[in-house]
Amino acid sequence: MLKAVKINMEYLEQPVGLGGIPWFGWILESDRKNVVQKSYQLQIADDLRFERILYDSGVVESEESVHVEVPWERTEGQGIRIGEKGKAWREIQSCREYFVRVRVSDGVEESPYSDTASFVTGILDRSEWKADFITAEEETDSGKSGSTCLKKRISLDGEVESAWVCGTALGLYRLFINGEKAGEDEMTPGWTSYQKHLCYQTYDVTDLLKEGENVLEVMLGAGWYKGKMGFLLLRNNYGTRTAFLMQMTVRYRDGREETFVTDESWQGRPGPVTFSEIYDGEWYDARLESEEYESEGMREAGRAAEGNPGRDAGEGQEKEGTAGESGNVREWKKVSGIAFPKEALTAQPGSRVRKMEKLQAQKVILTPEKETVIDFGQNLTGWVHFQVQATRGCEIVLKCFETLDAQGNVYTANLRSAKQEIHYICKGGGPEEYHPLFTFMGFRYVQVLQWPGEVKAEDFSAFALYSQMKQTGTFQCSHPLVNRLQQNILWGLKGNFLDIPTDCPQRDERVGWTGDAQIFCRTACWLMNTYTFFRKWLKDVAADQTPEGGVPHVVPDIISGKEENDWLLSQGTHSAAAWADVAVINPWTMYLTFGDKTILEEQYESMRKWIDFMKEHSTDYIWNYRLQFGDWVALDAEEGSYFGATPNDLTCTAYFAYSTGLFVKIAKILDRQEDAARYDALHDRIVEKFRRTFFKEDGTMTAQTQTAHIVALYFDLVPEAFRAQTARRLTELLEKENGHLVTGFVGTPYFCHALSRNGYVKEAYDLLLKEDFPSWLYQVKMGATTVWEHWDGMKPDGTMWSPDMNSFNHYAYGAVGDWLYRVVLGMEIDEKDPGYHHSIISPQTGDAFDFAEGSYESVYGTLKVRWEKGETEDIRRLWITVPHNTTGEIRLEKGAGEIRADGLEFALKEGIPTARCGSGEWEIVYRKSLCI
Numbered sequence: 001m002l003k004a005v006k007i008n009m010e011y012l013e014q015p016v017g018l019g020g021i022p023w024f025g026w027i028l029e030s031d032r033k034n035v036v037q038k039s040y041q042l043q044i045a046d047d048l049r050f051e052r053i054l055y056d057s058g059v060v061e062s063e064e065s066v067h068v069e070v071p072w073e074r075t076e077g078q079g080i081r082i083g084e085k086g087k088a089w090r091e092i093q094s095c096r097e098y099f100v101r102v103r104v105s106d107g108v109e110e111s112p113y114s115d116t117a118s119f120v121t122g123i124l125d126r127s128e129w130k131a132d133f134i135t136a137e138e139e140t141d142s143g144k145s146g147s148t149c150l151k152k153r154i155s156l157d158g159e160v161e162s163a164w165v166c167g168t169a170l171g172l173y174r175l176f177i178n179g180e181k182a183g184e185d186e187m188t189p190g191w192t193s194y195q196k197h198l199c200y201q202t203y204d205v206t207d208l209l210k211e212g213e214n215v216l217e218v219m220l221g222a223g224w225y226k227g228k229m230g231f232l233l234l235r236n237n238y239g240t241r242t243a244f245l246m247q248m249t250v251r252y253r254d255g256r257e258e259t260f261v262t263d264e265s266w267q268g269r270p271g272p273v274t275f276s277e278i279y280d281g282e283w284y285d286a287r288l289e290s291e292e293y294e295s296e297g298m299r300e301a302g303r304a305a306e307g308n309p310g311r312d313a314g315e316g317q318e319k320e321g322t323a324g325e326s327g328n329v330r331e332w333k334k335v336s337g338i339a340f341p342k343e344a345l346t347a348q349p350g351s352r353v354r355k356m357e358k359l360q361a362q363k364v365i366l367t368p369e370k371e372t373v374i375d376f377g378q379n380l381t382g383w384v385h386f387q388v389q390a391t392r393g394c395e396i397v398l399k400c401f402e403t404l405d406a407q408g409n410v411y412t413a414n415l416r417s418a419k420q421e422i423h424y425i426c427k428g429g430g431p432e433e434y435h436p437l438f439t440f441m442g443f444r445y446v447q448v449l450q451w452p453g454e455v456k457a458e459d460f461s462a463f464a465l466y467s468q469m470k471q472t473g474t475f476q477c478s479h480p481l482v483n484r485l486q487q488n489i490l491w492g493l494k495g496n497f498l499d500i501p502t503d504c505p506q507r508d509e510r511v512g513w514t515g516d517a518q519i520f521c522r523t524a525c526w527l528m529n530t531y532t533f534f535r536k537w538l539k540d541v542a543a544d545q546t547p548e549g550g551v552p553h554v555v556p557d558i559i560s561g562k563e564e565n566d567w568l569l570s571q572g573t574h575s576a577a578a579w580a581d582v583a584v585i586n587p588w589t590m591y592l593t594f595g596d597k598t599i600l601e602e603q604y605e606s607m608r609k610w611i612d613f614m615k616e617h618s619t620d621y622i623w624n625y626r627l628q629f630g631d632w633v634a635l636d637a638e639e640g641s642y643f644g645a646t647p648n649d650l651t652c653t654a655y656f657a658y659s660t661g662l663f664v665k666i667a668k669i670l671d672r673q674e675d676a677a678r679y680d681a682l683h684d685r686i687v688e689k690f691r692r693t694f695f696k697e698d699g700t701m702t703a704q705t706q707t708a709h710i711v712a713l714y715f716d717l718v719p720e721a722f723r724a725q726t727a728r729r730l731t732e733l734l735e736k737e738n739g740h741l742v743t744g745f746v747g748t749p750y751f752c753h754a755l756s757r758n759g760y761v762k763e764a765y766d767l768l769l770k771e772d773f774p775s776w777l778y779q780v781k782m783g784a785t786t787v788w789e790h791w792d793g794m795k796p797d798g799t800m801w802s803p804d805m806n807s808f809n810h811y812a813y814g815a816v817g818d819w820l821y822r823v824v825l826g827m828e829i830d831e832k833d834p835g836y837h838h839s840i841i842s843p844q845t846g847d848a849f850d851f852a853e854g855s856y857e858s859v860y861g862t863l864k865v866r867w868e869k870g871e872t873e874d875i876r877r878l879w880i881t882v883p884h885n886t887t888g889e890i891r892l893e894k895g896a897g898e899i900r901a902d903g904l905e906f907a908l909k910e911g912i913p914t915a916r917c918g919s920g921e922w923e924i925v926y927r928k929s930l931c932i
Contacts, residue, residue, distance in 0.1 A: 007117035017202025019347030033920030131261035136268020142240035147271030171242030172223035221438030392428030400443035406798025413803035442506030492811030504807035515579035542606035549609030551580030572627030595835020634744030707747030727758035749815035842891035
C-alpha cells in the first residue's frame with residue numbers, strides 16, 4: 001500500500017516558531033519496488049479537521065517530494081499571505097498553529113491522506129513586536145555573574161483557546177508561568193552575534209495558563225553575553241546587563257485576542273543563582289529559596305536559590321553579597337528598559353539545546369590520593385544531577401573533569417583556568433535535587449570535594465546537553481574497535497554541537513572555531529540532521545565577516561579588536577586557510593546532503609566575498625595571509641610547535657583553488673552565469689599556478705609531507721600525468737612512518753580518501769586499523785569515549801600531552817567517519833542530482849572486515865547498505881535498500897565477476913560492473929577474487 005509519511009517542514013518535524021512559510025517534504029512508503037511519485041496534493045488548514053482549508057494545491061503532476069513550495073508573499077507591515085490555486089490570498093497569522101496533509105500517486109495507486117503534521121509561526125513581521133527588552137541589573141552589575149528574576153502578574157478574563165510566547169534574552173533565560181517552565185529548551189537563546197543576529201524561541205503555553213490571575217517569571221543568567229568568554233578571558237563581550245524580551249499572544253474561546261509584553265511595568269530582583277559562568281560552574285544556597293507560589297517551578301527545575309557563593313567565585317570575579325536569612329536584598333523593584341535593534345531578531349524553529357540523554361553514574365572510585373570520584377563511563381557535555389538529604393547549611397562541592405592521570409588520580413590541568421565546579425548549600429528538611437541552570441561542563445568524572453555522608457552512585461546522574469537534531473546515520477562492522485570509534489565520533493558531535501559547533505566543551509575556550517566545523521561538517525551530516533543547526537550558525541559566519549570578506553577564526557567572533565596581548569592571535573584574527581573556507585565548504589556540503597538551493601542562496605554573498613578576499617590578498621595566485629594555522633598540530637611539526645611541516649603557501653593555495661572551484665559549481669547551480677565564468681577562469685589560473693609552483697618537472701612535489709600529497713590529490717590539483725606517481729609517493733611517505741599518519745587538521749580528514757580514490761584501498765584500511773600510536777584506534781584502546789584533540793593526548797604510559805591544549809573531546813579527527821560511510825559502505829551523493837535523489841552505491845569491501853552495515857535517513861527515506869563475506873573469502877554478498885522516489889547506481893569493485901542479482905543488469909562502465917536500480921531492496925552476490 002502506498003503511503004506518504006513523515007511530513008517535514010524545512011527538514012523539521014512539527015517545527016514551532018517559523019519566521020515564514022516553510023517548504024515541505026514527505027517520504028513514500030510502499031511494499032513495491034521502483035516506486036516513483038507521479039503527483040501530489042498538499043493541503044494547509046488552520047484546524048485539525050481540515051474544515052477551514054487555507055491552501056489546496058490540487059493535484060500537481062510532479063515527482064518532487066522534498067523542497068515543495070507553496071505560493072506566498074510577505075507584505076510589509078501586513079505579515080504573510082498564502083495563495084490558493086485560482087482563489088484569493090489567505091492571511092497567515094503570527095503565533096498560530098497550522099496543519100498539513102498530503103496524498104500522492106505513483107501511477108499505480110493513490111495513497112490516502114497522510115497523518116496530519118503541523119507547524120507554528122513565530123512573529124512574521126518585525127513591526128508586530130510590541131515588547132521591549134527589560135533588565136533588573138544596574139550598570140554597576142557589569143562585573144557580576146549572578147542571576148536576576150523578573151516578574152509580572154497578569155489577569156485573564158476568559159477561557160484560553162491557545163497561547164504562544166515568543167521570548168529571547170541578552171544572556172540566558174528560563175521562563176516560568178505559574179511556577180512551570182515554558183518548553184524543554186536549555187541555554188536559550190544560545191550564542192549568536194547578538195547585535196546582528198539574535199534568535200528568539202516560540203512556546204505553546206496554553207496549558208500553563210488559567211482563567212484569572214497568572215504569574216509570569218523569568219530567571220536570567222550572564223551566559224555568553226556578559227560572562228567571561230574566550231581564550232582572552234574577557235567579560236562583557238556584548239553588553240554589561242542581562243535583559244529579557246517576551247511577547248505572549250493569548251486567544252480566547254470567544255474569539256478575542258490579547259497580547260502581553262515585557263515593559264517597565266514588570267518587577268525585578270537579584271535571582272536565586274549567585275554565580276554562574278560558562279567555564280567556572282554555578283553557586284547557590286538553597287536556604288534562600290523563596291516560599292512564594294511563583295517559585296515552585298524554579299525549585300523543581302534546579303533547586304535554584306540565592307545567597308553566598310561559598311568558595312572562591314573565580315579569578316577576577318567579584319563575589320556577590322549574600323541575601324542572608326533576612327532576605328533584605330530580595331525585594332522586588334522597578335525594572336528598566338534596554339535599547340536593542342529588533343532587526344536582529346530571528347525565529348529559531350528547531351535545533352535548540354535540550355537535555356537529550358540521561359546517564360546514571362556507573363561507580364564511585366577512591367583514587368590512590370584518597371579522592372572520591374564518580375565515573376559516568378562516558379565523556380559528555382552537560383550537567384551533573386544529584387539528589388541529597390542533609391542538614392540546613394550543609395555545603396556540597398563538586399568538580400567536573402575528563403580523565404584520570406597515569407596513577408589513577410584526578411587530572412584537571414587540561415582545564416586550564418576553567419573551574420567546572422558546583423556549589424550547593426542545602427536547605428534541609430527533606431530531599432533536595434539540583435542540576436546547573438546557566439552553564440555546562442565537559443566531563444566523564446566528578447570529584448566529590450564535599451558531601452554529607454556516604455557517596456553513592458545511585459544519587460548521581462548526568463544529562464547530556466546538545467542541540468536537538470535527529471540522528472540520521474548508523475554504522476557497524478565486524479571490528480569492535482571501529483564500532484567504538486564510530487560511537488566516539490558520535491559522542492564528539494554531541495559534546496560539541498551545543499548551539500554552535502565548539503572546539504571543546506571543558507577548558508576555558510569552547511568557542512566556534514571555523515576550522516573544526518569545516519573539517520567535520522561532512523561527517524556530521526552523516527550522523528545527524530544538521531541543516532537547521534548549521535543554517536543558523538552560518539548566518540553568524542556571514543554577519544561576522546570583515547567588510548572586505550575575511551572570515552574570523554572563531555564565530556561568533558569575540559576576539560577581533562581585543563587580541564593585542566595574545567601571542568598567537570595578535571598575528572591575525574581572521575582568514576586562515578581551511579578555517580575561513582567554512583564559508584564555502586559548509587554550504588556546499590549542506591547542498592549535497594539535502595539537495596537544497598536555499599542555503600546556497602542565503603550564503604552566496606558571504607561565499608563570494610571570501611573568494612574575493614583571497615584573490616585580493618594573493619600574489620600571482622599564491623595565497624597566504626597573516627596568521628595561518630596550516631596543518632595544525634601535525635606530528636611532523638618541529639619540537640614544541642603546533643604548526644605542521646607542510647608550507648602555508650601550499651595549504652593556503654590548495655584551499656584557494658578548492659573553494660573557488662566549489663564556488664564555480666554553486667554559481668552554475670544558481671544560474672549566476674557571469675560569476676560562474678569569471679570565477680572558473682580564476683580557478684584555472686590558481687590550479688595552473690599551484691602545479692607550476694609545488695610540482696617539479698619530474699612530477700615530485702616540492703613539499704615531501706603526507707599532507708601536501710593528500711590535499712593535492714583530494715582537491716584534484718595534481719597534473720594528470722603525475723597522479724599515479726603522487727599517490728604512490730603518498731604510500732611511500734606512509735610506509736616511511738611504519739604505516740602511521742603524521743598529519744594534522746588539514747591532512748587527516750582526507751587521508752583515507754586520497755588513498756582509496758587512487759587504488760590504495762588496502763592501505764586506507766590498514767591506516768584506519770592501526771592500533772598503536774599514532775592512530776584512531778590507539779585512542780580507543782587507551783579507553784577514549786570521544787575523539788581527542790591530539791594523537792598523543794594521553795601517552796602509552798598514561799602521561800599527558802601539554803596541558804596547554806589537550807582536550808579529550810575534540811571532534812576534528814573524527815572526520816574519518818565520512819570515509820566509513822562513503823567508502824566502506826559505499827554510499828555516495830551524485831553531485832548532479834544531490835540530496836540522495838540519485839545515490840551511488842559502491843562499497844570497497846577490503847579484506848579486514850567480515851561485514852559492514854549502515855544506513856542514512858535521507859530526506860527521501862532510508863538508504864541502507866550491508867555487505868559480508870560469503871561462504872568463501874572471495875565471495876561478497878551485498879544488500880542495498882534504496883528509498884522510494886529515488887534511484888541508484890550500483891558500482892561493484894573493479895574486476896568483480898560471477899555476479900548474481902535478480903532484477904539488475906550489470907555492464908562495464910569504465911571497467912567497473914555497474915547497474916542502475918530503482919527503489920526497493922536489492923541483493924547481489926559476486927566473486928571478489930576476480931577483482932584487479
